[in-house]
Amino acid sequence: MTDIAASVSGTSRALKRPAILGGLAVLLALAALLSLATGAVPIGVGDVLRALFGFEVDAQSAAVITMIRLPRMLLAIVVGAALAGSGAALQGLFRNPLADPSLIGVSSGAALGAVVVIVFGGAIAVVIPFAASPLLLPFAAFAGGLAATFAMQRLAQSGGRSATATLLLAGIAINALTWALTGFLVYVANDTQLRDFTFWSMGSLAAGGWQGIAIAALPIAAALGIIVVSARALDAMLLGEREAMHLGVPVQRLKNVVMVTSALAVSSAVAVSGVIGFVGIVVPHLVRMVAGPDHRIVLPGSMLAGAALLLVADMFARIVVSPAELPIGLVTSAVGSPFFLWLLVRRRKFA
Amino acid sequence: MIRADGISVLAGRKRLLDNVDARIEPGRIVALIGPNGAGKSTLISALSGERRPDDGHVMLDGVPMASWPAPALARRRAVLLQSTSLDFAFTVEEVVELGRLPFAGTARQVGDEQAVAAACRLAGVDTFRTRSYQTLSGGEKQRVQFARALAQLGHRDGAGGEAHYLLLDEPTSALDLRHQRSVLDAARALADRGVGVLAALHDLNLAAAYADDAILLNGGRVVASGPADDVMTRELIGACFEVPVEIVIRENGARAILT
Numbered sequence: 001m002t003d004i005a006a007s008v009s010g011t012s013r014a015l016k017r018p019a020i021l022g023g024l025a026v027l028l029a030l031a032a033l034l035s036l037a038t039g040a041v042p043i044g045v046g047d048v049l050r051a052l053f054g055f056e057v058d059a060q061s062a063a064v065i066t067m068i069r070l071p072r073m074l075l076a077i078v079v080g081a082a083l084a085g086s087g088a089a090l091q092g093l094f095r096n097p098l099a100d101p102s103l104i105g106v107s108s109g110a111a112l113g114a115v116v117v118i119v120f121g122g123a124i125a126v127v128i129p130f131a132a133s134p135l136l137l138p139f140a141a142f143a144g145g146l147a148a149t150f151a152m153q154r155l156a157q158s159g160g161r162s163a164t165a166t167l168l169l170a171g172i173a174i175n176a177l178t179w180a181l182t183g184f185l186v187y188v189a190n191d192t193q194l195r196d197f198t199f200w201s202m203g204s205l206a207a208g209g210w211q212g213i214a215i216a217a218l219p220i221a222a223a224l225g226i227i228v229v230s231a232r233a234l235d236a237m238l239l240g241e242r243e244a245m246h247l248g249v250p251v252q253r254l255k256n257v258v259m260v261t262s263a264l265a266v267s268s269a270v271a272v273s274g275v276i277g278f279v280g281i282v283v284p285h286l287v288r289m290v291a292g293p294d295h296r297i298v299l300p301g302s303m304l305a306g307a308a309l310l311l312v313a314d315m316f317a318r319i320v321v322s323p324a325e326l327p328i329g330l331v332t333s334a335v336g337s338p339f340f341l342w343l344l345v346r347r348r349k350f351a
Numbered sequence: 352m353i354r355a356d357g358i359s360v361l362a363g364r365k366r367l368l369d370n371v372d373a374r375i376e377p378g379r380i381v382a383l384i385g386p387n388g389a390g391k392s393t394l395i396s397a398l399s400g401e402r403r404p405d406d407g408h409v410m411l412d413g414v415p416m417a418s419w420p421a422p423a424l425a426r427r428r429a430v431l432l433q434s435t436s437l438d439f440a441f442t443v444e445e446v447v448e449l450g451r452l453p454f455a456g457t458a459r460q461v462g463d464e465q466a467v468a469a470a471c472r473l474a475g476v477d478t479f480r481t482r483s484y485q486t487l488s489g490g491e492k493q494r495v496q497f498a499r500a501l502a503q504l505g506h507r508d509g510a511g512g513e514a515h516y517l518l519l520d521e522p523t524s525a526l527d528l529r530h531q532r533s534v535l536d537a538a539r540a541l542a543d544r545g546v547g548v549l550a551a552l553h554d555l556n557l558a559a560a561y562a563d564d565a566i567l568l569n570g571g572r573v574v575a576s577g578p579a580d581d582v583m584t585r586e587l588i589g590a591c592f593e594v595p596v597e598i599v600i601r602e603n604g605a606r607a608i609l610t
Contacts, residue, residue, distance in 0.1 A: 013442070097438060236452055238439050242432055245401055247503065248425025248453040293439035 013292045020291050024304035028077070031311040035073045036065060038315045040323045075208040075216070075272065076314045077307040080279060082220040082269040084306020086262035087280020088287075088298050089227045090149075092234035093258045094156065096167050097288070098343065100281035101266040104156075104167065105174030107277065109148025110263075110270035111200045112178045113140035118196050119185045138215050138271035145267035148174055149259045203276035203329025205314050212272035223265040224303060230258060231295035238293065276329045278336020279306055285343065352376050353398055353428070353516055353547065358407030360393050360571075367393040368404070369571045375547040377514035380538060382562035382579060383551040386592050389568040391551040392433065395520050398549065399430045412514070425453035428516035429503035433524065435496050437484055443495050444480045447471055450502030459505065466502050473537045474498035475530065489525040497522055497534055504546060517541060519550040523557060535561045559583055559606045567591060580606065 036048045043061050051057045051065045083101060090099045090106075101107045117124070117137045124136070155170035186197050208216075233254050236244040245251045269276070287301040310328070313335070317326040353375040360368040368390045375381060375398065383391050396402040397409055400416040409416045411427060419427075429450070437446070447470055451463045471477040474497045479487070484495060497519075504515050517538065523531040535557060538548045542563075552558040558565060558579065565582040567574045569591045575582045585598050588608060597609045 013445075095438060232452055232455060236449055238437060238441070239446070239449060240432075240435055242396075242401060243435055245421065246399060246425065246430040246432075247449065248422035250421050288440070292445065293441055294445060 013294070013297075016291065017297050020297060021300055021304065024301055024308065028304050028308040028311075031308045031315075032073055032077065035076065035311045035315050036069050039064070039069060039318060071208065071210045071213055072205050072314070073311065074213050075205050076310045078213065078217050078220050079205065079269040079273045079276065080283075080307040080310030081224060081303040082216075082265040082306075083276060083279040084283035084309070085224045085227055085299060085303040086265040087306075088284035088295070088302040089230070089234065089258050089262050090280070091284060092237055092295055092298075093255060093262075094152075094167060095238055095240070097285065098281065098340075098347075099167060100278060100340075101262070102275060102277035102280065103175075103340075104152050104171040105148040105178060106145045106152070106263060106266045107270055107275045108175050108178040108182070110141040110145035110267040111275050112182050113142070113144025113267070114200055114271055115182050115185050115197060116140055116144075118193050118200075119189050134211070134215070138219075138268060141271040142264060142267040144178075145270065146260065146263040148178065149263045153255070153259060198327075200270075200274040201329075202327030203274040203332070204327050205273050205310075206325065208272040216268040216272045219268045220265050223261040223268075226257060226261045227265070228299050228303075230254060231299050234258070234295045234299075235293075274327075274329060276310070277333045278340060279310060279332055281343075282332075282336050282339050283309055285339075352514070353409070353411050353549075355394070355398055355404070355409045356407055358397055358404035358409060360390075360397060360402065361405045366571050368397065370407070371568075371571070371573050373398060373549075373566055373573070373576070375516055375518075375549045376564075377545050377547045378542055379563040380542050380548040380550065380561055381564040381566060382558035383549060383566050383568065384553075384555060384558050384583070385568035385574075388570075389591075390571040391568055392520055393571075394566075394568065395430070395518050395549070395551060399428060399518050400424055401430075411516075422453055425503065426457070426459075427513065428518060429500040430518045431497055431500040431520060431522055433520045435492075440483050440485055442480070443476055443482055443484055443487070443498075444471070446484050446495050447476070447480075447498045447502050450499040453503065454505075462505060466505050470498045470501035473501055473540070475533055490527060490530060493522070493525045494530060494534070497537075501537065501541075504541065514545060514547060516547045517549070519548070521551055521553060523552065523554065531557060555583065555588065555608045559608060583608065 033045060033048060037043055037045045041064050043064065047057050047061050048065060051062050087100050090101065091097050114137055117140045121136065151174055152170055156167040186194065189197060233244070233249045236247045236249045237254065241251050283306040284298055284302045287298050287305055291297045291301060313331045314328050317328045317331045320326060355371060355373045357370050357372060358368055359366060359370055371394060373394060383394065385391055393402070397404050400409065400419060403417060411419060444467065447467050450470065451466060454460045454463065471480055474494045476494050476498050479491070484492065487495065500517060504517060519538070522534050526534060531554070538550060539561060542548050562579040564577060565579040566576040567582050567587055574591055575587050583606065585596055589596050594610055599607045599609055601607055
């Protein structure tokens, strides 16, 4: 990070901002187009464009695109932006570039909430009629994610700063606790519920569909919008909580806002796609390497790049064992965990 | 004026500050001196509005600190804390620019660039503005943070006739002799422009050379306060620091404290 960043001056970085965001937007558009053309049924990019802009294509291609690939593509974009954007925001909040929603337990907290509903949903629905509504699962996921985030904040921070070791250890503890509870639920679950559970633990964009987008898109868009507006305050937080306070940042309010919005974005993503790890740490890090740590570019840049990365990972997951497909969480973890280890080793060298 | 009247700050049963009076007046430098653990940093956090005293009042221009909204307060006073760690690769310039944060969206935002440039010059960091903060030495980092505080006070933009305040907690602790002086020269220049400066200083000779007034703290209490020459006497310094000292008046009239 330092080598590249050091050679780039602050002012020239500021000038590069629109170029970087523009480049990422183009990258995202290309990935989106490719993802529509990729799959078991071969459809050319030309046909994809024709279908998108309302021109005549054969009925089968049109159906595959609008019923299967388009919602899946949009879901990848929404989920990728949510995971990377909230990862970047949490790293700013914890003042630690290694905070990731899946590592620090936000994702598994949300997954626990979801699994509770999967296993006990039927029983809960008997007691509260409202609980039968499809909103129960996302709501439970949000409650779980938020609880994990607040617990992290309590556990990992001392003196307004989270030491990397404490942060990661607290994350291990929270993950262990949520997985233990989840494991218990799996133990009492029936076969169908077990299959559902696999989906939650390894992540997949296959089952979301248009309904998934309907559930997740609005809360994620709202949460990410609020996060982007907090960019400068998060920059000040990187100096320290006391320093931010002296710069006029309402620190406690900022912390609450960022925690709730990040938890909302991550939980909404988890509710429709399960746990997809490491996107929240890999993507913001890459953006910082190119553009520096200024949140005015790290936040929107991570959202664009996260969406693009998840599209690519999803294409890979669909192609590699075609016609079957890999859970996408396996793909991101396989790429992300070595990257994370590399980061740890590098930091040890510098610190 | 920032003034504290009879403030006490408790940590559990311990009194970090006990019935302390202090004031920071426009155009003057007040040195905050005293042995380790005397309560200097606690007094700074109370005077800056960061920590609400358990007893007594702190006011800025007659308005209680608690009534100042955080952004408005940040436009009137800047604070340099003892140590600031930063795990992200900002450039020097980007750190200094954060000092302009309180002015985003206000009329004074237009002065951002000049304020940053002037602050970098005054703090002597303009030769490495584009370097990564993480690669700097401890002293360089301290000067960059000082520049950030200066940027927060603004350029010579008149500032609408309101007085501004600069609170420095050990601003020279990591600096070599030359930079110790240049930081305090910068503080002097600000005071001459009407800024009220308070600096906690360990180096009594620096305090004697630059301060108009001094507050001598010991065990959370004010032992003496007033014109620096009246506070920094052989008897008071010797008693507080528990070290016998000599005060020497040099040819140019400056006082030097020898142990």
